[in-house]
Amino acid sequence: MDLLKIGTRSFESRLIIGTGKYGSFEETGHAIQESGAEIVTVAIRRTNLGQNSSEANLLDFIDLDHTTLLPNTAGCYTSDEAIRTLRLARELLDGHDLVKLEVLGDPQTLFPNVSETLVAAEQLVKDGFQVMVYTSDDPIVAKQLEDLGCVAIMPLASLIGSGMGILNPWNLSIIIENLKVPVIVDAGVGTASDAVIAMELGCDAVLMNTAIAAAQDPIMMARAMKNAVQAGRDAFRAGRMPKNLYHASPSSPTAGMMPPSSKK
Amino acid sequence: MIAAHINGTIRQVETGTTIFNLVKDLDIAHKKIALEINGEIIPHSQFESRILQDGDQIEIVTAVGGG
Numbered sequence: 001m002d003l004l005k006i007g008t009r010s011f012e013s014r015l016i017i018g019t020g021k022y023g024s025f026e027e028t029g030h031a032i033q034e035s036g037a038e039i040v041t042v043a044i045r046r047t048n049l050g051q052n053s054s055e056a057n058l059l060d061f062i063d064l065d066h067t068t069l070l071p072n073t074a075g076c077y078t079s080d081e082a083i084r085t086l087r088l089a090r091e092l093l094d095g096h097d098l099v100k101l102e103v104l105g106d107p108q109t110l111f112p113n114v115s116e117t118l119v120a121a122e123q124l125v126k127d128g129f130q131v132m133v134y135t136s137d138d139p140i141v142a143k144q145l146e147d148l149g150c151v152a153i154m155p156l157a158s159l160i161g162s163g164m165g166i167l168n169p170w171n172l173s174i175i176i177e178n179l180k181v182p183v184i185v186d187a188g189v190g191t192a193s194d195a196v197i198a199m200e201l202g203c204d205a206v207l208m209n210t211a212i213a214a215a216q217d218p219i220m221m222a223r224a225m226k227n228a229v230q231a232g233r234d235a236f237r238a239g240r241m242p243k244n245l246y247h248a249s250p251s252s253p254t255a256g257m258m259p260p261s262s263k264k
Numbered sequence: 265m266i267a268a269h270i271n272g273t274i275r276q277v278e279t280g281t282t283i284f285n286l287v288k289d290l291d292i293a294h295k296k297i298a299l300e301i302n303g304e305i306i307p308h309s310q311f312e313s314r315i316l317q318d319g320d321q322i323e324i325v326t327a328v329g330g331g
Contacts, residue, residue, distance in 0.1 A: 022329060
């Protein structure tokens with residue numbers, strides 16, 4: 001069985017999806033099902049009080065017996081905010097310790113602030129969290145985060161929500177080669193082929209939100225991503241043929257050809 | 265009465281109100297929430313014993329959709 005092992009947990013699916021930007025909670029739940037994802041991210045925000053207090057909650061639409069929630073720190077710009085958010089998340093989810101750390105550095109690009117991320121990661125690991133961490137595709141930072149004890153390193157492929165795909169496969173390859181913990185592309189996947197490329201590079205999983213939620217048909221795209229991640233993983237494990245830059249190689253036998261026609 | 269800041273809004277609550285009373289009054293007792301007072305997380309096990317003080321900054325959060 002080709003399991004994805006993150007910290008103390010194991011998963012069959014290598015697709016992790018976010019739960020933001022969907023048209024409705026029903027659609028979110030349906031997309032999760034169709035994607036086969038076993039891990040879904042959630043954000044932590046103030047509870048609605050007053051007139052909306054009886055409205056439905058996202059968690060009512062997720063099969064919590066078969067899904068691992070991954071609370072994130074989206075929107076946090078300092079290590080203190082991120083740590084505070086995840087401590088609240090742990091209380092909210094009854095001691096749940098698997099979390100996604102992201103500390104942003106700039107509202108325009110949503111690039112991570114890696115120095116704040118390193119500070120937060122160190123503290124959260126000390127606090128007993130299993131930290132999956134969003135970061136840039138800098139191989140040195142990725143290694144530092146692994147050395148701090150993070151259980152998965154999640155470099156961006158391109159900007160969050162941009163759908164620009166895998167912009168620097170070389171950096172991702174260096175990170176994959178250097179790290180022992182799972183490397184998960186987080187952010188930038190736009191369509192199925194991007195997910196395939198990430199997995200063919202040797203990524204252990206792919207995390208995406210907008211690529212599914214902002215598709216014309218999110219449910220169908222959820223299925224496409226499930227298949228893409230599986231296809232990319234299989235291709236990676238199967239080991240692709242070598243590339244021959246200047247030499248074609250016929251697929252059909254060269255022997256047994258008829259002689260050239262003698263007809264004038 | 266005392267004044268407490270709850271998720272950024274000032275509310276008047278009866279002196280002696282516990283967190284348990286507060287979340288019931290706010291109609292969110294049935295919801296999955298986490299709560300902090302003045303930056304300190306209050307475990308659910310302390311909801312019945314913890315009494316609100318004048319000027320308390322209370323944050324109540326839940327899980328929402330996000331990536």
